[in-house]
Amino acid sequence: MAVKMNRVSMGVPGVDGLIDGGVPESSVVLLCGGPGCGKTTFSCQYLMEGLRKGENGLYITLEESPEDIKKDALMHGWDFNKYESTGAFRIMFYDPFELKEIITRLKDLIVVNKIKRLVIDSVTLFGLYIKEEYNVRKELYRLIAALKETGCTAVLLSEISSGDTKKVSRYGVEEFVTDGVIVLHYMGIGEGVFRNIEVRKMRRTNHKNGLFPLILDDKGLHVDSDMAGF
Ligand SMILES: Nc1ncnc2c1ncn2[C@@H]1O[C@H](COP(=O)(O)OP(=O)(O)OP(=O)(O)O)[C@@H](O)[C@H]1O
Ligand SMILES: [Mg+2]
8 A cells, every 4th residue: 555655855956866756754864975975065955955945954063063064065055054044954063972962962952943854964973982883883773763753854974985885884783773875976087086876775665776877066966867867
């Protein structure tokens, strides 16, 4: 029996077409890729898409400063300050060692601010301050479980070594407990740069398999529809 479900547009042109129209609402999606592959850009497009539709967004950054992220976004024409001033958008910096506090505060933040879209950039950094990998896994599991209870749709960034696209997460638990996994591939050959996107898994929906060409330019990321054949 077909179940009616709300879908969340990713804001990156062409990506919804890979996932039957968008990510099922309330999913927790892992967005993986090597350095400079476009994870932060993708996240900004995802949040901006929601803000334009009146859906509140929260960006949690663990490494780059909120000012730098907003400045980079402005280079692509995305003005987060405009939405921050109305309270529709919030960007917060946390130190990775504050993971326990983040988990405790996140639910409240999401409810109080009526957040529909959340980004955490990146969950890989949580491991920096936790010695035992077992404890990192346990805490990441707790974080993802807490997010699932909130009903907002979350994109968690995962940094992987460039070239090692077989492994999509650092701690080996993130890809199993999240609802979806999207991988951004980056390959530099000579002076050329080739980017691809792959939907590795997406629960509760049909999705396309394999690699699809991705372009990053002044307007941000988009799937190259000519090359992708749609
Ligand atoms: N206008 C543009 N045209 C083409 N490429 C661009 C443009 N703006 C940025 N880039 C590329 O995008 C990269 C940054 O993308 P982004 O910050 O989204 O990647 P990331 O995966 O978050 O990187 P990191 O691993 O550093 O967090 C830059 O290093 C640059 O190569
Ligand atoms: Mg980044």
